[in-house]
Amino acid sequence: MPKDVERMTLGTRIKDARTYRGFSQEEVATFLGVSRSSVSLMESGQRGLDSLELRKLSQLFECSIDELVGETVPPKTAQSSNIAMVARAAARLSDEDRKEVLRFAQFLQSRKRRKDE
Amino acid sequence: MTTHRERTLHAASEAARIFDRFAPQGRTSFDIVRAITILGFPIMFRPTKDLLGATVTVGEGARGILVTTKRGLAIQRFTLAHELGHLVLGHKLRFDLLTSDEVRWGPGEPGTQEERGADTFASELLAPRRLVSQVARRQKWDAGNFRDPTIVYQLSLRLGLSFQATCWALARNRLLTEESARRISNETEVNHIKLALASPYELPDSWADVWAVTEADVGLLLECGPNDAVVLSVKDHASAGYLWDVEESDGGFEVVFEKPDITESYGAEASRVLLLRSKAAGNHRLVLRHKRPWSGELAASVEFKVTNMGKEVDGLPRYVKRELLNPASA
Numbered sequence: 001m002p003k004d005v006e007r008m009t010l011g012t013r014i015k016d017a018r019t020y021r022g023f024s025q026e027e028v029a030t031f032l033g034v035s036r037s038s039v040s041l042m043e044s045g046q047r048g049l050d051s052l053e054l055r056k057l058s059q060l061f062e063c064s065i066d067e068l069v070g071e072t073v074p075p076k077t078a079q080s081s082n083i084a085m086v087a088r089a090a091a092r093l094s095d096e097d098r099k100e101v102l103r104f105a106q107f108l109q110s111r112k113r114r115k116d117e
Numbered sequence: 118m119t120t121h122r123e124r125t126l127h128a129a130s131e132a133a134r135i136f137d138r139f140a141p142q143g144r145t146s147f148d149i150v151r152a153i154t155i156l157g158f159p160i161m162f163r164p165t166k167d168l169l170g171a172t173v174t175v176g177e178g179a180r181g182i183l184v185t186t187k188r189g190l191a192i193q194r195f196t197l198a199h200e201l202g203h204l205v206l207g208h209k210l211r212f213d214l215l216t217s218d219e220v221r222w223g224p225g226e227p228g229t230q231e232e233r234g235a236d237t238f239a240s241e242l243l244a245p246r247r248l249v250s251q252v253a254r255r256q257k258w259d260a261g262n263f264r265d266p267t268i269v270y271q272l273s274l275r276l277g278l279s280f281q282a283t284c285w286a287l288a289r290n291r292l293l294t295e296e297s298a299r300r301i302s303n304e305t306e307v308n309h310i311k312l313a314l315a316s317p318y319e320l321p322d323s324w325a326d327v328w329a330v331t332e333a334d335v336g337l338l339l340e341c342g343p344n345d346a347v348v349l350s351v352k353d354h355a356s357a358g359y360l361w362d363v364e365e366s367d368g369g370f371e372v373v374f375e376k377p378d379i380t381e382s383y384g385a386e387a388s389r390v391l392l393l394r395s396k397a398a399g400n401h402r403l404v405l406r407h408k409r410p411w412s413g414e415l416a417a418s419v420e421f422k423v424t425n426m427g428k429e430v431d432g433l434p435r436y437v438k439r440e441l442l443n444p445a446s447a
């Protein structure tokens with residue numbers, strides 16, 4: 001994969017991990033000790049990350065470095081056979097709510113993988 | 118086969134065990150987010166529409182709790198406690214809910230035995246009798262006061278529970294009869310209580326709460342929403358010439374109006390009522406000084422701790438984000 005495409009994919013994964021967990025760019029910037037615009041550039045693939053920054057991000061996002069750089073495919077949990085749950089709901093789950101459950105299951109698996117490392 | 122009574126006792130004793138471990142310090146509500154996090158279960162808040170909350174397990178041992186951000190803080194807290202109940206009580210999670218069209222139980226419906234067990238657990242964890250009594254003792258409320266919906270409303274704010282959940286917790290703790298709890302829960306228009314407390318100030322939205330705060334709340338954390346109003350009643354400690362002054366350096370609150378408390382009987386100690394509204398969400402100190410404006414001579418000073426960030430928003434809980442962003446303080 002060309003380097004700029006790789007960088008852009010890494011940026012997208014970082015942005016996705018950050019927004020899902022509810023961190024602002026400002027918070028991530030302070031955590032890494034860089035400016036907010038540096039985080040913005042990282043996420044758009046216009047700035048690379050050094051190994052220390054990657055390690056810190058994997059710590060903040062509680063996922064493995066491999067997962068951030070794309071060497072490990074994020075856990076595929078789209079098969080509901082792997083997920084058990086008990087829900088408190090006002091109605092039958094919409095497709096959007098089901099997607100949220102699947103995304104959360106992926107987060108749980110990714111977090112566990114890092115803990116097991 | 119266990120009986121309903123045995124299951125209720127089991128849920129209550131497990132809730133008591135967890136409550137003891139994380140008993141509130143310097144606050145009147147049980148810190149459910151902190152407890153669940155320390156017990157090792159990740160929490161995520163997301164904008165799910167119909168799903169209030171879910172306990173999810175993936176493969177071997179990755180378990181966590183998902184909670185909606187479409188409801189207020191009191192519902193988020195009760196849902197968290199309810200989901201923790203499923204985990205602590207060892208309820209069997211099912212593998213078919215994502216694909217089947219099974220009807221799910223909503224709040225207030227009878228539900229399955231497991232749902233009822235989780236509700237009992239949640240109520241016992243967030244409003245055990247000793248916590249209710251502790252708040253009541255401090256506020257000088259007795260059991261008779263709980264027939265007053267305004268008192269029940271103020272109790273609900275301090276416990277971080279909905280008005281309805283508080284009514285039922287009072288009945289469960291035998292501080293109200295079931296009949297009274299049902300009547301108060303069904304017949305009370307909470308918005309009318311809020312309007313009466315805040316009048317003539319108009320609340321910015323119908324979700325905003327009104328905290329009636331007195332010196333009994335000094336030193337405790339008041340967990341407000343961003344649009345809540347605080348009605349502070351303070352006693353005059355000295356003779357004429359002293360005024361209550363709110364220290365505004367913190368920038369979190371501003372005084373909307375100040376007036377004498379007209380409910381005081383003639384000859385009683387004079388009181389002032391101040392209504393404050395929040396200007397910025399955050400953790401604030403609310404400091405009031407009773408002093409002579411011209412000389413600065415101080416007769417009394419009271420301080421309240423207020424957090425007015427309200428419900429959790431999309432993402433990890435605020436507590437967890439803070440710990441992750443400041444690992445040294447964890």
